[in-house]
Amino acid sequence: MSQTDILSVKPVPVSTFDINMNKSQTIQETKCKSWHNTYAHLYYGNSLDYYSQWESPDVIISDGAYGILGFEGDTSDHCGLPQWYEAHVAAWAMYATAKTTLWFWNSEIGWATVHPVLEKYGWQYQNCNIWNKGIAHIAGNINTQTIRRFPVVTEVCVQYTLEPKINGLTLKKWLRYEWKRTGLPLRKANEACGVRDAATRKYFDQGNLWYFPPAELFEKMQKYANLHGKPEGRPYFSLDGITPCNAVQWEQMRAKFFCPHGVTNVWDRPPVSGKERIKTLNGQVAHLNQKPLDLMRRIIDASSTPGDVLWEPFGGLFSGCYAGAESGRKCFGAEVNADYFQLAVNRFETGNPNPSNFLFQI
Numbered sequence: 001m002s003q004t005d006i007l008s009v010k011p012v013p014v015s016t017f018d019i020n021m022n023k024s025q026t027i028q029e030t031k032c033k034s035w036h037n038t039y040a041h042l043y044y045g046n047s048l049d050y051y052s053q054w055e056s057p058d059v060i061i062s063d064g065a066y067g068i069l070g071f072e073g074d075t076s077d078h079c080g081l082p083q084w085y086e087a088h089v090a091a092w093a094m095y096a097t098a099k100t101t102l103w104f105w106n107s108e109i110g111w112a113t114v115h116p117v118l119e120k121y122g123w124q125y126q127n128c129n130i131w132n133k134g135i136a137h138i139a140g141n142i143n144t145q146t147i148r149r150f151p152v153v154t155e156v157c158v159q160y161t162l163e164p165k166i167n168g169l170t171l172k173k174w175l176r177y178e179w180k181r182t183g184l185p186l187r188k189a190n191e192a193c194g195v196r197d198a199a200t201r202k203y204f205d206q207g208n209l210w211y212f213p214p215a216e217l218f219e220k221m222q223k224y225a226n227l228h229g230k231p232e233g234r235p236y237f238s239l240d241g242i243t244p245c246n247a248v249q250w251e252q253m254r255a256k257f258f259c260p261h262g263v264t265n266v267w268d269r270p271p272v273s274g275k276e277r278i279k280t281l282n283g284q285v286a287h288l289n290q291k292p293l294d295l296m297r298r299i300i301d302a303s304s305t306p307g308d309v310l311w312e313p314f315g316g317l318f319s320g321c322y323a324g325a326e327s328g329r330k331c332f333g334a335e336v337n338a339d340y341f342q343l344a345v346n347r348f349e350t351g352n353p354n355p356s357n358f359l360f361q362i
């Protein structure tokens with residue numbers, strides 16, 4: 001699919017109605033169309049119009065439509081979500097690399113309906129993380145006899161990566177294919193790596209016992225193959241057919257992942273409140289979907305290192321960019337609503353969400 005094709009598939013809500021449909025638009029002129037500091041680059045407008053200008057992402061944090069009329073343009077139910085997301089998902093796949101991790105925030109049913117679209121564009125499911133906001137989230141507000149179900153206090157943050165292919169082969173297939181080309185028995189890979197049987201067992205397995213070889217072991221296999229493999233087939237394990245792939249290049253073939261000790265896929269954490277919750281001058285919550293900075297830090301730290309590039313296509317108050325910029329990631333984000341965009345700019349300029357610091361009123 002070309003870039004033009006992707007951009008012509010504009011996300012349109014297909015549900016019956018949108019929030020604020022009957023109200024006059026309150027959107028004001030923005031003071032600026034974009035805002036930048038050393039690490040953060042925030043843009044006012046539709047993210048689809050910006051992807052091509054941003055550096056290729058190592059991390060994408062998607063926190064868009066939930067199908068709950070949560071913001072202007074959100075759909076009224078989950079049925080419209082696949083269409084709402086498709087152009088974005090296609091563009092992410094186009095600009096991402098094998099190093100990219102996508103964190104897809106949504107409700108359970110929202111994610112379930114968009115998952116086939118993510119798979120269609122090559123995003124591979126890794127894990128579903130559950131944000132448990134706890135009982136305080138619904139305290140006293142729910143009549144279960146009316147809603148006829150258990151109260152929902154969760155959201156999901158689902159981790160995806162892109163599987164790279166070399167000459168049309170997945171890494172799993174390519175490793176075995178290249179070794180077989182050498183004419184060497186598979187067990188010789190153990191000798192190459194200096195292990196008893198782990199190399200053949202883990203790196204040549206074609207099922208779910210396959211492991212990505214660590215870079216230094218990959219390079220040992222590659223060197224052994226090029227030294228001892230049939231001369232007429234060299235180079236082995238090459239990406240360009242000229243030079244063999246080295247450890248640094250091999251490391252680029254997968255997304256980073258770091259898990260702090262004790263962290264699981266259930267994240268118990270109340271909704272944002274207190275000082276962190278951004279309010280308007282009249283004391284109202286500025287954005288219903290403001291994400292906690294600590295959860296943003298968690299996913300950013302798990303999937304990137306300082307200097308890496310982060311995208312936040314549905315910025316809101318840009319909690320992802322805020323957390324990413326704090327820790328030296330190069331962040332690009334967009335927000336289509338002028339009020340939210342201005343609030344976010346204020347958040348970055350003052351470094352303090354206290355309403356008395358707001359430079360303007362909404």
Ligand SMILES: C[S@@+](CC[C@H](N)C(=O)[O-])C[C@H]1O[C@@H](n2cnc3c(N)ncnc32)[C@H](O)[C@@H]1O
Binds near residue numbers: 046065289290292318
């Ligand atoms: C769920 S909220 C994001 C909240 C954000 N994570 C935070 O912590 O503040 C989604 C936001 O995406 C914005 N949005 C929706 N479609 C967009 C698009 N195509 N480009 C840019 N922003 C968009 C909405 O206006 C809304 O503010």
